[in-house]
Amino acid sequence: MEACLREQGLTDSPAFIVDETAIRKSLRDLAELREESGCKVLYSMKALPLQPVVELAAQELDGISVSSLFEARLARECIGADGSIHLTSPGLRNGEFAELSKLCSHISFNSPGQWQTLAAKGGEYSPGLRINPKLSFLSDLRFDPCRPHSKLGIDIELLDQLDWAGDVEGLHFHTVFSCQDFSPLLRTMEKISKALSKQASALKWLNLGGGYLFSQIEDKGAFVQLVKALKGDFALDVYIEPGKDIVGRAGYLCTRVIDRFDSDGKTVLIVDSTVNHHPEIFEYQRAAELLNPQQGEVPVILAGSSCLAGDLFGEYRFDKTPEIGERIVFKNLGAYSLIKANRFNGYNLPTIYNWDGKNLMQLKQDDYQDYRKQWRVGG
Numbered sequence: 001m002e003a004c005l006r007e008q009g010l011t012d013s014p015a016f017i018v019d020e021t022a023i024r025k026s027l028r029d030l031a032e033l034r035e036e037s038g039c040k041v042l043y044s045m046k047a048l049p050l051q052p053v054v055e056l057a058a059q060e061l062d063g064i065s066v067s068s069l070f071e072a073r074l075a076r077e078c079i080g081a082d083g084s085i086h087l088t089s090p091g092l093r094n095g096e097f098a099e100l101s102k103l104c105s106h107i108s109f110n111s112p113g114q115w116q117t118l119a120a121k122g123g124e125y126s127p128g129l130r131i132n133p134k135l136s137f138l139s140d141l142r143f144d145p146c147r148p149h150s151k152l153g154i155d156i157e158l159l160d161q162l163d164w165a166g167d168v169e170g171l172h173f174h175t176v177f178s179c180q181d182f183s184p185l186l187r188t189m190e191k192i193s194k195a196l197s198k199q200a201s202a203l204k205w206l207n208l209g210g211g212y213l214f215s216q217i218e219d220k221g222a223f224v225q226l227v228k229a230l231k232g233d234f235a236l237d238v239y240i241e242p243g244k245d246i247v248g249r250a251g252y253l254c255t256r257v258i259d260r261f262d263s264d265g266k267t268v269l270i271v272d273s274t275v276n277h278h279p280e281i282f283e284y285q286r287a288a289e290l291l292n293p294q295q296g297e298v299p300v301i302l303a304g305s306s307c308l309a310g311d312l313f314g315e316y317r318f319d320k321t322p323e324i325g326e327r328i329v330f331k332n333l334g335a336y337s338l339i340k341a342n343r344f345n346g347y348n349l350p351t352i353y354n355w356d357g358k359n360l361m362q363l364k365q366d367d368y369q370d371y372r373k374q375w376r377v378g379g
């Protein structure tokens, strides 16, 4: 990325660069995992629903995983009539279901009620249930699908009481986030295997969800074994649906310093972006990673341009205080950034570029008209 920025003369700021070479690398790793284990891989497009990314993922993988009508529509537009689209959501709406059931090849219902009322409407898709294994692996309840009183999936203990065999072809679960080892998956499978083996002959597929950084986990042996055993014992298709693993390391936010001053003895640099371009920085209160981190003597606070006092990218140590006009680049924010970005305070969204290893190409640039369209009433 340094070479790209040095040689390509990027002038727009802020800019969001999609590193296609990094996406291709993750897709190759996943293709290898698919080859070794026999699992099928979907791209969970909610992480970054940018058309070229969805198209590239669909070309290399087995389909797209979506959460809503708009995602399903865009996915279908991107991948054409034949590709698989898998949906699960606690937010299925009655009035949208007819269209969804045509757009999607697989639908996992989130509750007994939705399954009973919506599945009765018929359709060509393969019906499934999202189950909740009730095994927590996350300390922050806000991100734990298995928290007490969870809204996500049917409690595994209740599954036995539902008469689903015959009407349901698949089961789905998704319980972790940014996970770097497979032990939660193994423990989850252990817990649900009893329920599974009772009904497995009725099932055609099992979706293990996303949340694992599959391509960053060195030893994939346990996963490969698990998938092979599932396929061997129950003769079903096993899916995974990563999002962040595919795009997380493929996003860079390029900003420029527009002001600097001292505040209570520390240097504050204002950049021409804001944490509203990657709200998880604020949500998790975790500093954004610099492309070129330094360990120098100069403490610097990198702050966004909005009126929010806590609009801060983080505190860093530089060798020397960056000048006004200097570029500051943050890395590893390809997932859950642009999709959550907003125009708070009226700041434009970053211009989007693609880097294919040779050329830096502008894909999309918003301007005042986009802001105006959002907020003007009656044109």
Ligand SMILES: *Cc1c(COP(=O)(O)O)cnc(C)c1O
Pocket (backbone or CB within 6 Å): 044, 046, 047, 065, 088, 174, 176, 177, 178, 209, 210, 211, 212, 241, 242, 243, 244, 245, 335
């Ligand atoms: C968000 C989500 C994913 C993708 O999660 P990542 O952490 O980006 O891999 C997959 N499946 C479901 C049901 C999800 O909600």
